[in-house]
Amino acid sequence: MQETMNKLPQLQAGALAGVRVVEMGQLIAGPFAGKTLGEFGAEVIKIEAPGAGDPLRNWRMIKEGTSVWWQVQSRNKKSVALDLRQSQGQELARQLLKEADVLIENFRPGTLEGWGMSPEELHALNPGLVILRISGYGQTGPYRDLPGFGVVGEAMGGLRHLTGEPGRVPVRVGVSIGDTLAALHGTIGVLTALYHRKVNGGKGQVIDVALHEAVFNVMESLIPEYSAFGAVREAAGSALPGIAPSNAYPCADGWVLVAGNGDSIFKRLMQTIGRDDLGNAPDLANNAGRVARVQEIDAAVGAWTQPRSINDVLAQLGTARVPAGRVYTAKDICEDPHYRARDMILAQETRDGYSVEVPGIVPKLSATPGTIRSSAPRLGDDTDAVLADMGLSSAQIAQLRTQGVIQ
Structure with missing residues (x-):
C-alpha cells in the first residue's frame, strides 16, 4: 500500500x-x-x-x-x-x-x-x-x-x-x-x-x-417542519437539533465529535463513560426521550471527554463501536493514512x-x-x-x- x-x-x-x-x-x-x-x-x-x-x-x-x-x-x-x-x-x-x-x-x-x-x-x-x-x-x-x-x-x-x-x-x-x-x-x-x-x-x-x-x-426537513408545526429551525452550534446525543465535546487537547444517537449506540456510549444510570434509563431508550434530556446527556459526555486526550477518547469509543472523530485540519488530512x-x-x-x-x-x-x-x-x-x-x-x-x- x-x-x-x-x-x-x-x-x-x-x-x-x-x-x-x-x-x-x-x-x-x-x-x-x-x-x-x-x-x-x-x-x-x-x-x-x-x-x-x-x-x-x-x-x-x-x-x-x-x-x-x-x-x-x-x-x-x-x-x-x-x-x-x-x-x-x-x-x-x-x-x-x-x-x-x-x-x-x-x-x-x-x-x-x-x-x-x-x-x-x-x-x-x-x-x-x-x-x-x-x-x-x-x-x-x-x-x-x-x-x-x-x-x-x-x-x-x-x-x-x-x-x-x-x-x-x-x-x-x-x-x-x-x-x-x-x-x-x-x-x-x-x-x-x-x-x-x-x-x-x-x-x-x-x-x-x-x-x-x-x-x-x-435543507432536509426545514420546510415540512414549518408547514406542519409552524416551527422555524434555529442555529444550534455543533449540535444536531432533534437528534441526541450528537455534538462536539471538549478534550484536553481539542474537540471531538461524538454521534451516540442510535438506541444501542447510546447504551454503549453511556457504558463507556461510566453512566449506566443514563444508559439504562427507560425514558432514554429512544431518541425522543433523549432529546428531552439532551443538556443532561451532553454534560455527562463532556465531563468524561474533558480531562482526556482526543486520542484516548477516540480509542475508547472506537472499541465500544461508537461513531466519533476529531476535527481535521489540512495538516491532519494530509497526514492521515x-x-x-x-x-x-x-x-x-x-x-x-x-x-x-x-x-x-x-x-x-x-x-x-x-x-x-x-x-x-x-x-x-x-x-x-x-x-x-x-x-x-x-x-x-x-x-x-x-x-x-x-x-
Whole structure:
C-alpha cells in the first residue's frame, strides 16, 4: 500500500470519453461542474477572456504566479483565450459549440442572449447541445437580473440562518458551499440530459440551476417542519437539533465529535463513560426521550471527554463501536493514512514545473474511475490547437491574434 500512496491513478478511458464540453464563465460554480465532468473523461475546452483570464487564477495563495486552487479547479481542461465581446470571438464560439455536446455557463442571465447565443439560437445550430446555466436566482422569476454570489445563495437558501451559535452572527461554512452545491446539481443535470438525449432522439435541453435553490435542496426537513408545526429551525452550534446525543465535546487537547444517537449506540456510549444510570434509563431508550434530556446527556459526555486526550477518547469509543472523530485540519488530512490509502491525496505536476498535493477524485467508479489526465493550463495554452482542429489555418489564427480576438 505504501508504494502506491500519492501516485496518480492509472490513466484509462473515462466514462465520459468522447463528450466535448465548452466551459464559459469563471470562478467556482460553472468551472467546478466542468472540473467534475473532465475528471471522468470529458474533453473540457475552457473559454477565457484574453488578458487576465479566469479571476480564480489569482485567488487566495499564489505560487509561481498562479493560484494553487487553480491547479485543482482547472485540471483536465484546455484553455482557449477568446474575446467573446467581439463579433469574431462570438462566431468562433458558435463554431466550437456546433460540434460540442455540453455548454456550461455561469454568467448573469441575458449575457449569452446579448452575444447572439441564446439557447434557441444554439439549438438551431446544434439540436443536441446540452446547456447548463448556473446563476444566482435562475433564468426566470422577479430576481433573475439581480447579481448573486454563492454567499447570497447560502443566505437565501436557508443555510446561513442555521450556521453559528444560537443568538450570534450567522457564519460562513468556511468554503464556497453554495457555488459547489450548484455545480454538483448542474453536473447531475448534465448527465441526466445526456442520457435523455441518447434515448429520446438526440435532442438537447437547457438546465437552469439557481444558487439559492441548490442550497435549499439540501435543507432536509426545514420546510415540512414549518408547514406542519409552524416551527422555524434555529442555529444550534455543533449540535444536531432533534437528534441526541450528537455534538462536539471538549478534550484536553481539542474537540471531538461524538454521534451516540442510535438506541444501542447510546447504551454503549453511556457504558463507556461510566453512566449506566443514563444508559439504562427507560425514558432514554429512544431518541425522543433523549432529546428531552439532551443538556443532561451532553454534560455527562463532556465531563468524561474533558480531562482526556482526543486520542484516548477516540480509542475508547472506537472499541465500544461508537461513531466519533476529531476535527481535521489540512495538516491532519494530509497526514492521515486512510486518505492516502484511498488515493484522496494525489501529487499533481503543474505546468509551472513544481509538484503540489491536491484532492483526489470523488465518486470512485470501479470500472471507469476518474483520472487526472493533464494539469491546469496556462492562459491560452490550447488556443492554437483548438482553432486548428476547427479548420483555421495558421495565417487565420495569426490574424485573429493580431486583432486581439485571441491570445
